[in-house]
Amino acid sequence: MFLYNITMNLSAQDRVKQTEKITYICMFGNIALAVLKILTGIFGASAAMIADGVHSFSDLVTDIVLLVGVHLGSAPEDEEHPYGHGRFETFSSLIIALVLILAAFWLFYGGVKAVYASFKGALLPAPYYISLIMAVISIIAKEAMYRYTVRVGRRINSTALISNAWHHRSDAFSSLGVLVGVAGAMFLGPKWRLLDPLTAALVSLFIAAVGFKIFKMAVSEFLDASLPKSSLDTIKKVCLSVEGVQNPHEIKTRKVGYRAVIELHIDLPKETPFETVHTKMSEIEEKLKAEFGEGSIISIHPEPLP
Template structure:
């Protein structure tokens, strides 16, 4: 977080001092990254809390909400970047010189790329290991920051080499930055919105879980098999048909074996509700 604060502050100051829209855009994107860092850290702390009297199913949805916030902040940053770029193009078309001094902003943008790529890889690794949607979303925010800095560096290099005749490259690069960020923001929002409306896991995952259930001893058949994602994890329930001559205790044992088989097949499954029913006919 300290690294992001330094980068954002330096870029915004440099952007205003040297009149570079693209480095301001890069700084605004970094500022949204900083806001989401705070949100993700707060969300991680809350989402790991156990169930309580007001939240019987725990707090994992908090991670999903934070992921939505990450996507929304990235979308807002994209809108600001595009609006500023349009204003700069308007000034150029009305023969107003932007007077961009590209040297320092160029080196700032260039230095950001490896730093943000390292942050992306580290955060994504932790997010994948923890199966946390908000961490994974924030990792992609870091990757988008690196890509934005590449576009900014290219635009500023063109201004440095071409002088006043190439000043249009600064707002053009800012537009490219916005165009890159837009699909990332939409994808993050879409993925987390899917969790909020109880979207099922991928078909391959469902097939693996169903096979694990059917392989369990004592299971004659299954129906009403349902699953959904919660904070990057999976909750599911299934009706299992068993021999009607079994005792309640034997049925309970089969339910426990089904639960164990599913969680061995996929550690992402955190909740398995098994309903035992007698198989008729």
């Protein structure tokens, strides 16, 4: 569930600027982490750390996809797109989800393959302390990226940015798995070196679960799923707060990128002057935009009471 009242004072340009800022910061952070992880894995004899480094590179792909999606999605309405271009942002979330799922599959396959080799008698290499230290650094850095990104994403009501934040957290959990595996392989003896790839395989299942969650959310938006039930209650409450308005009904909602789309009917006394009807509709629209965001698309149809 997402809150829609957090974008009420943000323009499309503000959203793009904030998204670009956090995404560029994380892009440079991911580049540094990916390179350090791979080098650490090579020199620290940790296959799991190398895999974790490759996973960090997948974050770069999603960062680029996110920037493109937000830029395209912030384009104003035109004749062919009367509801704007917010679906581009939803589409970028879908790509992020697929990248997460593919990265999870890659980690799972590599981990299971190494575990199988160990059971067959292969002696896995023992990681060095540098891999342990790098895993701790990665966990701290990626969790910081997650918290920063998800905070901005919620403030500007960006599905794609929140999705990307979860990608950062999935990388943090991946590094946590590496930390456990490396520590076990280092301190429990040769027979337990399989903990490194085994833990990586288990963590990949969490990454896949996050990917499928984001995938489901993006697909729901593409299929015009309604806003949460709490939003319906809010719409009714707003309508009834305007004097004379009765029976808000036939309420239809959906989400286009960061924008809420709301269509509804209201009842008014049939003797109500046209100017008053227009004033009350405008009041409802202003209050709904205060709740769901200034960019919300609202359509109100008044009907006379018997």
